[in-house]
Amino acid sequence: xxxHVGAVIFEDSTRLYLIYDSTMDAAIxxxxxxxxxxxxxxxxxxxxxxxxxEAGASEEAVTIITDVALEKEGRAGxxxxxxxxxxxxxxxxxxxxxxxxxxYENGATACRVY
Numbered sequence: 259x260x261x262h263v264g265a266v267i268f269e270d271s272t273r274l275y276l277i278y279d280s281t282m283d284a285a286i287x288x289x290x291x292x293x294x295x296x297x298x299x300x301x302x303x304x305x306x307x308x309x310x311x312e313a314g315a316s317e318e319a320v321t322i323i324t325d326v327a328l329e330k331e332g333r334a335g336x337x338x339x340x341x342x343x344x345x346x347x348x349x350x351x352x353x354x355x356x357x358x359x360x361x362y363e364n365g366a367t368a369c370r371v372y
Contacts, residue, residue, distance in 0.1 A: 261286075261300055262325040263293045266344050266351065268318055274344070276351060278324040284355040285322060289344060293326060316347040 264278035266289055274289040275296040290296040323329050324338045340360045343353030354360040 262327065263296050265323040265326050265329070266342075267321045267323065268344070268346065269320075272346065274346065274349065275326070276322075278322075280324070283358070285324070285342075285351055287351040287355065289346075289349040289351060291349075316345045317343040317352040318346070320344045320351075320353070322351075 260280045262278050262280060264276050264285060266274045266276055268274075274291060275293050276289050277286045277296055277300045278284075279286060286300075288299065290299060320342050321339055322342050338357065340354065340357040342351060342355070342360065344351045354363050
């Protein structure tokens, strides 16, 4: 299974970090203040603690970058990005975990593939 540290970017430019599972092509919901904390959490084998109930009231629009290493190399387009929602307060991704979930949430006609 291939996992990368990804970033959640809020409209005010705040960045939090998450783990993106490229095998499942989906983000894992917990958010962390640093890349190292996200990586350490993943390597520890800790499980997700559901914070959805406390997160919903404080969610904001975000952009998810699926791999910050590629972004740092100037290849963010290869990493991929999509719109979602997250809560800074609860440190939790509340919206779509992948590009396809975003498409389904917005209706299949909201995104055309050419």
